[in-house]
Amino acid sequence: MKWMEFSVHTAQEAVEPISNILHESGASGVVIEDSNDLVREWNGAEDEIFELSQEDYPDDGVLVKAYFPLNSFLKETVEEVKQSINDLLQHNIDVGRNEVTLTEVHEEDWAQAWKKYYKPVKVSNFITIAPSWENYQAAADDELVIELDPGMAFGTGTHPSTVLCLQLLEKLIKGGEYVIDVGTGSGILAIAAAKLGAKKVEALDVDETAVESARSNSSYNHTEAAVTVRQNNLLENTKMKADVIAANILADIILRMVDEAYERLNTNGCFITSGIIASKKDEVKKALLQSGFAIVEEQMIDDWVALVAQKK
Known part of the structure; x- marks a missing residue:
């Protein structure tokens, strides 16, 4: 063909x-x-x-x-x-x-x-992303390997906005948390949350292809017991109260879901927002503050910004 x-x-x-x-x-x-x-x-x-x-x-x-x-x-x-x-x-x-x-x-x-562009990459202190066909073996006992086959339709997990999200999840998840991953794509954030010790993860995406890809990757990484993947538009029709919500999507879409994220979080829960280009940072921060969040962390790689907002 x-x-x-x-x-x-x-x-x-x-x-x-x-x-x-x-x-x-x-x-x-x-x-x-x-x-x-x-x-x-x-x-x-x-x-x-x-x-x-x-x-x-x-x-x-x-x-x-x-x-x-x-x-x-x-x-x-x-x-x-x-x-x-x-x-x-x-x-x-x-x-x-x-x-x-x-x-x-x-x-x-x-x-x-x-595939020549996709090789194992260590993106945080403990997390390494590897293509499923590389047969990569962890170099240390505490290394968490996420094996992905993005199916040529999703990113390989090394985009700055994804790396920022993974690094922040690593900081926030201590074990036993309830997590919602909005716009899951390949499922990489949901898989990472499960491997870091989250008790339950809801991975949501409006696109049917993304849902299929995330389910396949979750199964491949043996995280399907903790990760539930379903087709859903942002946070609509979600009932689970979360300790962490992660959204690696465009700033304009994040702005539409700030209030709903606040409602879905437990007290002291955190909203990780990434996929924000630097010129949009202040607009997102303003919306988060207006909804009642406190900005507790800000990280940047190249021109991409990730924020952690906490529900007080």
Whole structure:
């Protein structure tokens, strides 16, 4: 089968919304090539870090690549995607160069080529993310390995916003907590929470493909006893009172759920918000404070911000 690679040269701020646009348009895979990955300082010993090749990355900005089957609807799909990306400007999202290129590829080339970007990475003091096909073995007794197969439709867990969430979960979860993961995607945050000792985790996502992926990854990591995955729009129809709510999604979506997150948390419970580009930080903080939260921690990697807000 033949596929069309849709590649857009954009800015970091637009990576998440463009990835979402591509996924909702029927893309059967998304690959992110971020020039900042070449200079980012990764945690871990030298023998744990995979050396990246500069030839695989753009000189600046980010390349977001998606794959669509070659069919009679492709032209219309491409035009709709381009228009949706242009519409991001109306929300004050920097789309960078916004240069689109189309390349025809064969399925066997695509299925293998993207995997060269995905190697085991230690993202916190205890958590290592590894692709399921690498057969990675923990280097220490206290190392928590999360093995993922993102199915070429979700991130590999090393995006700054995801790393920030994982690091904050590691700080907050001591054992026995009730956790809600909003917009679970591949299920990585829910799996991490379970491995860190959470008693019960609800992993929620509005997308059916995400629900299937999260369930599969949870089962692969033997966390299905603690993790329940279901299709749900944000926090609607959730009844569980949580000690921790994690939302690694866009700032504009976080703003819509702040009040509901406050209601769903137990007293002294924490709301981890990530996926926030630096220019949106103050707006999110203001909304959290207005809902009654206290901002107790703020972390940043590159231009991405994560906040911990506590219900007093």
